[in-house]
Amino acid sequence: MTTHNPDTSALRRLIFGRATCRAYLPEQVPEDVIRSIVDVALGTASWCNTQPWDLIITAGESTDKFRNALMEQVRQHPELDSDFPFPDEYRGAYLDRRRESGFQLYEALGIGRGDKERRESQSFENFRLFGAPHVMIVSVPEELGPYGAIDAGGFVSAFLLSAEAHGVATTPQAAMAMQSCFIRNYFGIPDGRKMVCGISFGYADKAHPVNGYRTRRASVDDILHLL
Numbered sequence: 246m247t248t249h250n251p252d253t254s255a256l257r258r259l260i261f262g263r264a265t266c267r268a269y270l271p272e273q274v275p276e277d278v279i280r281s282i283v284d285v286a287l288g289t290a291s292w293c294n295t296q297p298w299d300l301i302i303t304a305g306e307s308t309d310k311f312r313n314a315l316m317e318q319v320r321q322h323p324e325l326d327s328d329f330p331f332p333d334e335y336r337g338a339y340l341d342r343r344r345e346s347g348f349q350l351y352e353a354l355g356i357g358r359g360d361k362e363r364r365e366s367q368s369f370e371n372f373r374l375f376g377a378p379h380v381m382i383v384s385v386p387e388e389l390g391p392y393g394a395i396d397a398g399g400f401v402s403a404f405l406l407s408a409e410a411h412g413v414a415t416t417p418q419a420a421m422a423m424q425s426c427f428i429r430n431y432f433g434i435p436d437g438r439k440m441v442c443g444i445s446f447g448y449a450d451k452a453h454p455v456n457g458y459r460t461r462r463a464s465v466d467d468i469l470h471l472l
């Protein structure tokens with residue numbers, strides 16, 4: 246028998262209300278709101294309660310300076326330089342889901358399947374931080390290996406939901422981790438820490454077509470093996 250737990254309605258609203266934002270308004274998020282978003286996300290569980298995440302967050306000019314430096318870096322050195330290996334390959338359902346979300350993105354923007362130039366320019370938006378006024382860089386100690394990254398993943402998820410609860414839109418970005426070494430040097434992230442990902446954030450440009458679609462999710466029966 247299931248019992249109705251009223252907590253699930255708030256959680257569902259946040260989980261299903263959130264979506265990756267890819268166009269922002271220039272308006273900054275007040276510092277006390279940023280602090281509150283982080284404060285809530287810090288409740289995330291981690292292995293042995295290590296809480297291995299460390300965060301750098303930019304605002305205003307420091308975001309613009311970083312955005313310009315990152316775009317220049319990618320123009321000069323577009324090759325992958327990530328701290329954590331990127332996937333070798335996407336297969337089966339994973340490939341299908343990846344493709345579907347890509348098609349949704351291009352369709353929302355009216356980018357045709359053969360339009361390589363516009364696809365590349367949309368992809369480059371990652372390095373323009375989609376126009377966001379803030380970016381957060383998440384790093385973990387190297388010695389914790391993949392488990393440090395798992396803990397950081399939990400934190401990232403909580404941050405996305407906490408931001409949603411504060412009316413703030415987010416873009417988790419593995420694309421930024423393609424430039425891990427450059428970004429660590431840029432921000433002076435100490436040796437021995439690895440960059441997990443970046444998250445651009447701010448207030449969504451709700452009128453922009455890129456923010457007008459929602460991705461699908463697998464059903465419980467697709468992924469659950471209840472034995």
Ligand SMILES: Cc1cc2nc3c(=O)[nH]c(=O)nc-3n(C[C@H](O)[C@H](O)[C@H](O)COP(=O)(O)O)c2cc1C
Pocket residue numbers: 263264265267346371416417418419420421442459460
């Ligand atoms: C760890 C992580 C990395 C991601 N990296 C990128 C990225 O580099 N660029 C991008 O546009 N979206 C990125 N996304 C967003 C995903 O594409 C998005 O979460 C997924 O398609 C589901 O859509 P939704 O977030 O709108 O629900 C990333 C998401 C996660 C969780």
